[in-house]
Amino acid sequence: MDLLSFGHPLYERFLAWQITRSTTKTPAHVAIILKETDLLEPKGMEKLLSALLIFKRYNVELVSIYVDILKAEQPLKTELASTLGTSIEEIFTCLSSETGYKIHGLEGEVKSSRQGKDFFVYVSLGFGGRGEITRAVLSILEEVKTGSVSPEEVDEKMLESHLLVKHEPDIMIRSGGQKLSDFLVWQSVYSELYFTDVNWKDVRRIDLLRVIRDFQKRQRRYGK
Structure with a gap:
């Protein structure tokens, strides 16, 4: 039997039941x-x-x-x-x-x-992803320039730590x-x-x- 034939409320409850x-x-x-x-x-x-x-x-x-x-x-x-x-x-x-x-x-x-x-x-x-990555890279370069970070320390994890959304x-x-x-x-x-x-x-x-x-x-x- 097609649940959609009963209208949206019943089908919504069915979807909610499936999810839970x-x-x-x-x-x-x-x-x-x-x-x-x-x-x-x-x-x-x-x-x-x-x-x-x-x-x-x-x-x-x-x-x-x-x-x-x-x-x-x-x-x-x-x-x-x-x-x-x-x-x-x-x-x-x-x-x-x-x-x-x-x-x-x-x-x-x-x-x-x-x-x-x-x-x-x-x-x-x-503010999109390319801008976000560019900003992160510039921030890391500034840290390298000041000596707080060495070039050898720069890796994916460091870049990720400088992104706005880290998840x-x-x-x-x-x-x-x-x-x-x-x-x-x-x-x-x-x-x-x-x-x-x-x-x-x-x-x-x-x-x-x-x-x-x-x-x-x-x-x-x-x-x-």
Whole structure:
């Protein structure tokens, strides 16, 4: 019998039942790639808050969000980043005080942050992976120049320690059926990828439950 014939509520409960009964853990770290227009939609921020609450409900510990801001003149990009950063910070007030977050601006600077215990959210407003790696390398070169680090000490672990996000995503989600951005290019080398044709403004709880269930069914190879 097709559960979809009974409508979304029953199918959502079925998905939730599958997730909780599975012997495979849910993803600990989820990354989401969005466009600035996704969040500027009338219910864009509401969708983001709902997604965070669903992930938290199913034991996701860390969510990394990249907002791919349109290629425009710097004043407009700066204004967009500021507006989005303020709106995103507002939705964090709807989460428990145990939830921590860090919002990074266009140059990787920390615009706002809060310590957390049970759930943490990273937000990058237009600062992609290539910029992140470049910044990390320049930081290490400065340490070599000052003598606090010797060239022989420079390795992958040191580079990783200088990245903004130091955790590898278990799964990266891109809505709207588009290609991935350069977000977390170092950290995501072994991440699972999930593409959906559903645009962010149309994403429902059932779609996010499908992501979690799909992850549980995959056999991860970590590049092998």
